[in-house]
Amino acid sequence: PRQRMGEGQKHLKGMTTDTSEEGRPSDAALAIGGKIHDLEKRVRELRRSQRPDEKALNALRVSLRDKYRELIETDHAHAARLKCESEMWKLVFYHRIEDVKKAIGSLNQELQNPSKKQRAEEALHAQRTSLRTWIAESVAFYRSLLARTMHACGVRLEGYAEAEDKGRGGAGAGTATGAARDRLLPTCYRCLTCMGDLERYQQTLCVGGESRGKDWREAERHYRAAGSLMPSEGHHWNQLGVLSQFQGKSLLNCYYHARSALSATPFVKNRDNVLSLLGRVQAKIDEERQAGGPPPTPSRGFASATAAEKEERLESF
Numbered sequence: 001p002r003q004r005m006g007e008g009q010k011h012l013k014g015m016t017t018d019t020s021e022e023g024r025p026s027d028a029a030l031a032i033g034g035k036i037h038d039l040e041k042r043v044r045e046l047r048r049s050q051r052p053d054e055k056a057l058n059a060l061r062v063s064l065r066d067k068y069r070e071l072i073e074t075d076h077a078h079a080a081r082l083k084c085e086s087e088m089w090k091l092v093f094y095h096r097i098e099d100v101k102k103a104i105g106s107l108n109q110e111l112q113n114p115s116k117k118q119r120a121e122e123a124l125h126a127q128r129t130s131l132r133t134w135i136a137e138s139v140a141f142y143r144s145l146l147a148r149t150m151h152a153c154g155v156r157l158e159g160y161a162e163a164e165d166k167g168r169g170g171a172g173a174g175t176a177t178g179a180a181r182d183r184l185l186p187t188c189y190r191c192l193t194c195m196g197d198l199e200r201y202q203q204t205l206c207v208g209g210e211s212r213g214k215d216w217r218e219a220e221r222h223y224r225a226a227g228s229l230m231p232s233e234g235h236h237w238n239q240l241g242v243l244s245q246f247q248g249k250s251l252l253n254c255y256y257h258a259r260s261a262l263s264a265t266p267f268v269k270n271r272d273n274v275l276s277l278l279g280r281v282q283a284k285i286d287e288e289r290q291a292g293g294p295p296p297t298p299s300r301g302f303a304s305a306t307a308a309e310k311e312e313r314l315e316s317f
Contacts, residue, residue, distance in 0.1 A: 029075035032067060033082055034247055039064040043091055058096065065092045069145060076183060079146060083139060085190050093194065097201055100131050125147075130204045141200050146191035153184040157225055189230045196205050196222035204246070216243045234263030245277070253277050 016088060025033070043064055046057050068088040072079040079085070104127055110120035184211065199219035207214050220243055227236040241256035261269045 025075050025078040029071060029078045032074060033069040033078065036064065036067045036071060036082065036084070039067060040087070040091060047095060054099075060094045060109060061096060064088070065141065068092070069141075072145070072187065073148065076187070080112035080183070089194055093198070096134070097205070100127060100205065103127055103189075106108055128206045132202065135198050135202045135206070139195050142191045142195045142198070142206045146188055146195075149184050149187045149191065153181040153188070155181075155185065155188055155229065157228065159221065160225065185229060187234075189233060192222045192226035192229070193239060196220070196226070197238075198241065200239075214246070216246065219243060232264035234266040234270060237263060238267035238273060241277075250277065250281055263284060 039060060043057065043060050045053050046060065065088060068079070068084045071082070071084055093214045104124065107120045107124045107127065111124075112216040113120075146160070149155075150160070172200050196219045199222060200216070203214040203216060203219070220240065223236045223243070227233070237260035241253050241260065244250075244252040244256060254274070257270055257274045257277065260267045261274070
C-alpha cells in the first residue's frame with residue numbers, strides 16, 4: 001500500500017507534492033486541469049490552421065504555460081499524472097522554436113533572390129531579435145520554477161545560488177524528505193535540461209557564424225547541473241552529445257551518447273543520434289578516400305600519446 005505523507009510534508013512552501021488522502025486530486029487541481037485541457041486544444045487547433053495568427057497563438061501559449069505552472073505548484077502529483085512538464089515543453093516552447101526555425105529557413109532561401117534580399121534580411125533580423133528576447137524570458141521562467149522547486153525539496157546546486165535566493169523568499173529551508181523529495185527532484189532536472197536547450201537554441205538560431213565559433217558554455221553548464229542532480233538519467237548526456245556535435249568533436253559526441261545509452265534511463269532518441277554520428281563519420285572517411293588519400297590515422301596509439309597529443313586529437317576528431 002502507498003505510504004501516506006504527514007501534513008508537514010504535503011505542503012512545501014506553497015508546492016503540494018501529494019493529493020488528498022484517498023489519492024484524488026483536489027477540486028482546485030481538477031479545475032486547473034480542465035483549463036489546461038481547453039487551452040491545449042485551442043493551441044493545437046490554432047497551430048494547425050492554414051494561416052495561424054502568430055500573436056494570438058503566442059498569447060495562448062503564455063496562458064497555457066502559466067496554467068501548467070499553477071498546477072505543478074498546486075498539486076505536483078496530479079500535474080505528473082497529466083505529464084504537465086513534458087507537455088509544457090512541447091506545446092509552449094518546442095513548437096514555437098520549430099515554427100521560428102521554419103520561418104528562418106524560408107527567409108534564408110529568399111536571401112538568394114536579389115529582389116527579395118533586403119526584405120529578407122530585415123525580416124530575419126526581426127525574427128532573431130524577437131526570438132532572443134523570448135528565449136531570455138523563457139530561461140527566466142524555468143529559473144523561477146527551478147528556484148521554487150529547489151527550495152521546496154532542500155536541494156542546493158553550485159552556481160545556482162541566485163535561484164536558491166529567489167526561491168527562498170525570506171522563508172526557511174524546504175522540508176521535503178524521502179518520497180516527497182524524490183517526486184520533486186525530476187522537476188529540477190527537467191528545468192535545467194530545458195534551460196540548456198533554450199540556451200542551445202539561442203546559439204543555433206540567434207547567433208550567426210559557424211557552429212564551432214559559438215558559445216555553448218551556458219547550455220553545457222545547465223546540462224551538467226542536471227546530471228549532478230540525477231546522474232542515472234540519460235537525457236543530459238544526450239544533450240551534451242548534441243553540443244559536442246556542433247563543436248565538431250565526434251569522439252566526445254560518441255562518448256556522451258554511449259553514456260546516455262548505458263544510463264538507467266536512456267534518452268529515447270539516443271540510438272538515432274548515434275546512427276547519425278556514425279553516418280557523418282563514414283561520410284568523412286568516404287570523402288577522404290575520394291580525395292585520393294587514406295583517411296587520417298594517428299601515427300601513435302592513443303594510449304601512448306602525450307597529454308598534448310591526446311588533447312589535440314580529441315579537439316580535431
